[in-house]
Amino acid sequence: MLDTALDQWFTANRSRAFDDLFAFLRIPSVSARSEHNGDVANAAAWLHAQFERIGFSVRTHPTAGHPIVLAEWRKAGPDAPTILIYGHYDVQPPEPHALWTSPAFEPTIRDGKLFARGSVDDKGQVFIHLHALEAHLAVRGALPANVLVLLEGEEEVGSEHLEAFVAAHAERLACDGVIISDSAMFAPGIPSILSSLRGLAYFQIDVQGPAQDLHSGSYGGAVVNPAMALARILATFHDEQGRVAIPGFYDDVRGWPTDVLAGMRNLPFDEAHFLKEVGASALGGEPDHTVLERLWTRPTCEVNGLLSGYTGEGAKTVLPATAMAKVSCRLVPDQDPERIRTLMQAHVDAVAPAGVRVTVRALHGGRPWRATLGGPLFDAAREALGAAFGREPVITGEGGSIPVVGDFARILGAPVLLMGFGLPGENAHAPDEWISVENLDRGVRATALLYDLVRR
Amino acid sequence: MLDTALDQWFTANRSRAFDDLFAFLRIPSVSARSEHNGDVANAAAWLHAQFERIGFSVRTHPTAGHPIVLAEWRKAGPDAPTILIYGHYDVQPPEPHALWTSPAFEPTIRDGKLFARGSVDDKGQVFIHLHALEAHLAVRGALPANVLVLLEGEEEVGSEHLEAFVAAHAERLACDGVIISDSAMFAPGIPSILSSLRGLAYFQIDVQGPAQDLHSGSYGGAVVNPAMALARILATFHDEQGRVAIPGFYDDVRGWPTDVLAGMRNLPFDEAHFLKEVGASALGGEPDHTVLERLWTRPTCEVNGLLSGYTGEGAKTVLPATAMAKVSCRLVPDQDPERIRTLMQAHVDAVAPAGVRVTVRALHGGRPWRATLGGPLFDAAREALGAAFGREPVITGEGGSIPVVGDFARILGAPVLLMGFGLPGENAHAPDEWISVENLDRGVRATALLYDLVRR
Numbered sequence: 001m002l003d004t005a006l007d008q009w010f011t012a013n014r015s016r017a018f019d020d021l022f023a024f025l026r027i028p029s030v031s032a033r034s035e036h037n038g039d040v041a042n043a044a045a046w047l048h049a050q051f052e053r054i055g056f057s058v059r060t061h062p063t064a065g066h067p068i069v070l071a072e073w074r075k076a077g078p079d080a081p082t083i084l085i086y087g088h089y090d091v092q093p094p095e096p097h098a099l100w101t102s103p104a105f106e107p108t109i110r111d112g113k114l115f116a117r118g119s120v121d122d123k124g125q126v127f128i129h130l131h132a133l134e135a136h137l138a139v140r141g142a143l144p145a146n147v148l149v150l151l152e153g154e155e156e157v158g159s160e161h162l163e164a165f166v167a168a169h170a171e172r173l174a175c176d177g178v179i180i181s182d183s184a185m186f187a188p189g190i191p192s193i194l195s196s197l198r199g200l201a202y203f204q205i206d207v208q209g210p211a212q213d214l215h216s217g218s219y220g221g222a223v224v225n226p227a228m229a230l231a232r233i234l235a236t237f238h239d240e241q242g243r244v245a246i247p248g249f250y251d252d253v254r255g256w257p258t259d260v261l262a263g264m265r266n267l268p269f270d271e272a273h274f275l276k277e278v279g280a281s282a283l284g285g286e287p288d289h290t291v292l293e294r295l296w297t298r299p300t301c302e303v304n305g306l307l308s309g310y311t312g313e314g315a316k317t318v319l320p321a322t323a324m325a326k327v328s329c330r331l332v333p334d335q336d337p338e339r340i341r342t343l344m345q346a347h348v349d350a351v352a353p354a355g356v357r358v359t360v361r362a363l364h365g366g367r368p369w370r371a372t373l374g375g376p377l378f379d380a381a382r383e384a385l386g387a388a389f390g391r392e393p394v395i396t397g398e399g400g401s402i403p404v405v406g407d408f409a410r411i412l413g414a415p416v417l418l419m420g421f422g423l424p425g426e427n428a429h430a431p432d433e434w435i436s437v438e439n440l441d442r443g444v445r446a447t448a449l450l451y452d453l454v455r456r
Numbered sequence: 457m458l459d460t461a462l463d464q465w466f467t468a469n470r471s472r473a474f475d476d477l478f479a480f481l482r483i484p485s486v487s488a489r490s491e492h493n494g495d496v497a498n499a500a501a502w503l504h505a506q507f508e509r510i511g512f513s514v515r516t517h518p519t520a521g522h523p524i525v526l527a528e529w530r531k532a533g534p535d536a537p538t539i540l541i542y543g544h545y546d547v548q549p550p551e552p553h554a555l556w557t558s559p560a561f562e563p564t565i566r567d568g569k570l571f572a573r574g575s576v577d578d579k580g581q582v583f584i585h586l587h588a589l590e591a592h593l594a595v596r597g598a599l600p601a602n603v604l605v606l607l608e609g610e611e612e613v614g615s616e617h618l619e620a621f622v623a624a625h626a627e628r629l630a631c632d633g634v635i636i637s638d639s640a641m642f643a644p645g646i647p648s649i650l651s652s653l654r655g656l657a658y659f660q661i662d663v664q665g666p667a668q669d670l671h672s673g674s675y676g677g678a679v680v681n682p683a684m685a686l687a688r689i690l691a692t693f694h695d696e697q698g699r700v701a702i703p704g705f706y707d708d709v710r711g712w713p714t715d716v717l718a719g720m721r722n723l724p725f726d727e728a729h730f731l732k733e734v735g736a737s738a739l740g741g742e743p744d745h746t747v748l749e750r751l752w753t754r755p756t757c758e759v760n761g762l763l764s765g766y767t768g769e770g771a772k773t774v775l776p777a778t779a780m781a782k783v784s785c786r787l788v789p790d791q792d793p794e795r796i797r798t799l800m801q802a803h804v805d806a807v808a809p810a811g812v813r814v815t816v817r818a819l820h821g822g823r824p825w826r827a828t829l830g831g832p833l834f835d836a837a838r839e840a841l842g843a844a845f846g847r848e849p850v851i852t853g854e855g856g857s858i859p860v861v862g863d864f865a866r867i868l869g870a871p872v873l874l875m876g877f878g879l880p881g882e883n884a885h886a887p888d889e890w891i892s893v894e895n896l897d898r899g900v901r902a903t904a905l906l907y908d909l910v911r912r
Contacts, residue, residue: 198673200673200773202771202773209736210734210735210736211734211735211736212735214734215856216756216758216760216784216786217654217656217786217854217855217856217857218751218854218855218856219734219751219855220751220756220758220786220855221741221742221750221751221754221755221756221786221855222730222739222740222741222747222750222751223734223736223739223740223741224736224738224739224740225740225758225759227690227759227760227761227762227781228690228693228694228758228759230687230762231686231687231688231690231691231759231762231781232687232690232691232694234683234684234687234688234691235687235688235690235691237684238684238688274678278666278667278670278675278679279666279667279668280665280666280667280679280680280811280812281810281811281812281813282680282810282811283678283679283680283811284678284679284680284681284809284810284811285677285678285679286677291678294677294678295674295675295676295677295678298677299677300672300676300677302672302676302681302684302775303681303683303684303687303764303765303776303779304672304683304765304766304771304772304773304774304775304776305683305764305765305766305767305772305774305776306683306686306687306762306763306764306765306767306779307762307763307764307767308759308761308762308763309759309760309761309762309782310760310761310782311761311762311763311780311782314819314820315658315760315782315784315819315820316760316761316782317656317658317760317784317856317857318760318761319758319760320759320760320761323759323762324767325683325687326765326766326767326771326772328672328771328773330672330673330676330677353740354737354738354740355736355737355738355739355740356736356737357737363770363771364770364771398673398674399673399674399675399676399677400671400673400674400773401673
């Protein structure tokens with residue numbers, strides 16, 4: 001249970017808190033657009049000032065891109081745990097503006113939702129921590145743990161300078177656990193701990209046939225068509241049952257704890273609703289796994305793009321010189337992007353027909369991540385979320401990838417807790433992004449309680 | 457043997473003939489570009505004036521596109537045969553200009569080649585007939601046959617109005633044979649009669665997966681990927697041996713006369729040279745057929761274009777909503793484009809996976825054509841070419857399609873003779889288009905002799 005004094009402080013300061021959050025959301029800190037570089041710097045400066053105001057020592061570290069703000073409060077003593085909170089203050093571009101009901105950088109509450117670019121991704125969730133920390137310091141003059149807050153301005157553009165910063169400051173950032181609030185709950189009213197992320201191995205496959213485009217009438221039938229060769233190569237990537245058929249692909253897949261799988265099976269997942277959301281007539285993938293297992297616990301191999309020959313209106317009888325596919329594999333523990341690259345290369349070499357030259361180029365890679373469920377931080381999060389939302393949190397997975405999570409776990413050797421307060425349909429990268437006002441209220445309380453419980 | 461008087465007339469008029477041809481070639485009659493509409497009309501007017509000058513009655517027929525010039529000389533009497541000569545006065549766009557050694561519309565002779573846009577396709581070959589007809593009329597005041605010359609200005613943009621014109625004027629165009637000089641000889645010094653053309657059935661296959669592009673991490677593994685579905689569909693179009701595997705595809709393929717096949721096997725075809733020209737490491741297609749058989753006598757199924765998802769630089773993790781392929785089949789007698797469409801649709805329906813919607817749209821079709829070898833026109837062409845080039849002509853095929861050939865054969869019920877004077881590497885649709893000067897000289901003589909021999 002949350003300390004009554006903290007709870008009352010939240011109630012008393014609610015109006016001012018929204019004013020503060022609105023001010024933060026009004027800064028158009030779009031990291032992808034250089035014309036917003038000043039705004040991104042302003043958002044960093046706003047956070048710097050806020051954390052100083054509540055009692056942290058703050059330093060803004062310039063990078064070759066946008067600055068990293070590191071706020072520290074280390075007065076809990078050597079026996080107290082140290083936690084590192086990570087978040088980001090940059091936002092996605094707001095375009096297309098026309099599709100926003102209210103302006104992207106003019107925060108507006110409608111129907112219990114706070115609409116603004118960055119409201120859920122991730123300024124609103126950063127603010128939850130700022131406000132919970134302020135509550136502790138205001139009510140008690142101290143925090144129950146040593147707290148480091150690391151805030152970057154490049155998450156939406158690939159966190160280019162974060163890993164090097166963490167590695168360079170590993171000693172300073174040493175901690176007992178990392179908390180990240182940049183994800184969503186499974187459903188409204190269901191607090192969630194995100195326990196796994198898939199990794200990624202992204203490739204470009206280029207097939208070179210003849211030296212130049214040929215007339216498909218004059219040459220067709222005797223020249224190997226690179227687009228057809230590519231299709232035949234791609235068709236070998238799965239078997240008839242939807243399993244990836246690249247030899248060795250599943251070798252390093254580690255089984256999932258039965259209680260985690262059982263928990264996922266018990267989630268109130270509505271397949272018909274999912275199908276409607278997707279807009280397809282039927283689902284696909286491995287039939288011996290549930291949909292959530294396919295999305296969270298199983299690796300994939302997808303075509304992300306295809307290009308060859310003539311793609312305009314009407315008919316052009318070209319036998320293309322080249323064909324290209326973008327192909328990416330989502331990975332699960334303990335698959336390694338580099339090992340998958342080797343397997344992909346070997347498989348493509350084995351199935352590529354004579355008469356074309358096929359190259360496989362690795363474009364991007366990221367390791368999968370899975371939390372070790374249990375331990376003081378997780379136990380504290382379970383209890384804090386349970387108390388704030390009135391029900392036990394569920395354990396979820398995520399099919400996408402957040403490379404920084406693996407970086408924190410690997411470089412700092414600390415457990416990472418992904419405790420997010422977004423919701424499905426929150427439009428994180430789309431017009432009309434929103435965060436639930438109820439989740440803001442419950443989120444600050446859950447977070448404030450969590451700080452107390454990690455001390456225990 | 458060509459009449460000595462005609463031969464001497466060609467020699468005496470050679471210099472003036474090149475002046476005339478150069479004037480024709482200088483007109484940039486690019487039918488595809490509306491800014492050249494005036495030039496296209498000028499080329500028609502030039503032909504109109506020339507045929508009038510040599511003694512033909514000429515009428516220029518407007519169409520919704522570029523005009524059709526019909527020149528007639530019908531004074532050979534009712535017992536003489538009537539021949540229809542078809543050609544086109546429009547040319548391909550010249551771009552890119554930078555790749556031309558001399559300007560596209562400034563005819564230039566280098567190393568025995570006359571370079572200009574339209575030199576071989578088809579102004580130079582139209583000029584061969586004009587000049588041969590002029591020789592007869594100048595030397596003898598008469599032609600040995602009734603001659604109709606039909607010249608269109610839309611061949612390079614699909615001959616959109618030709619079929620309707622021929623059908624509307626079928627009685628007026630009634631003839632004992634059609635001569636078209638718009639093709640190439642097998643090799644330098646080897647006169648050739650083109651005896652077959654492949655037909656075409658061109659499709660666009662669209663695969664619709666989810667209602668919109670999805671994040672490949674969040675959805676990958678449970679949603680059917682339309683690009684992967686398309687690849688798997690395309691991969692069923694051939695078997696492992698390179699034969700088309702669409703059920704029923706070969707049902708209507710009529711066997712080829714053994715003497716035609718034997719003649720093709722005896723052609724001096726250099727596979728290593730072909731491979732070098734193509735620029736691939738190995739050839740493909742049906743291994744139990746020679747390369748020329750694959751190109752000329754066998755039907756194909758080729759991918760002409762592919763498009764899906766993200767095709768730019770780098771990595772984007774999209775699960776595409778749609779995937780598209782342009783696919784075309786080259787057809788041989790007696791395959792029918794409409795029947796192939798039915799088979800393609802049935803096959804795609806049979807192999808398309810659940811979870812995507814696949815549509816097959818027919819974009820373009822054309823029937824294959826095969827000459828009936830033998831008969832007065834062919835016998836005359838064999839002898840005339842043999843005399844002019846000093847060796848027996850060979851019978852060749854063509855993998856591409858020329859729809860008007862089938863139209864003439866079908867509407868007029870007359871045999872069509874394809875007697876071309878181009879050469880391999882002539883760059884018909886590329887920069888530095890050329891025609892062999894020797895072939896111009898031999899071509900006018902062969903053609904003039906042919907007119908005499910059809911009378912026999």
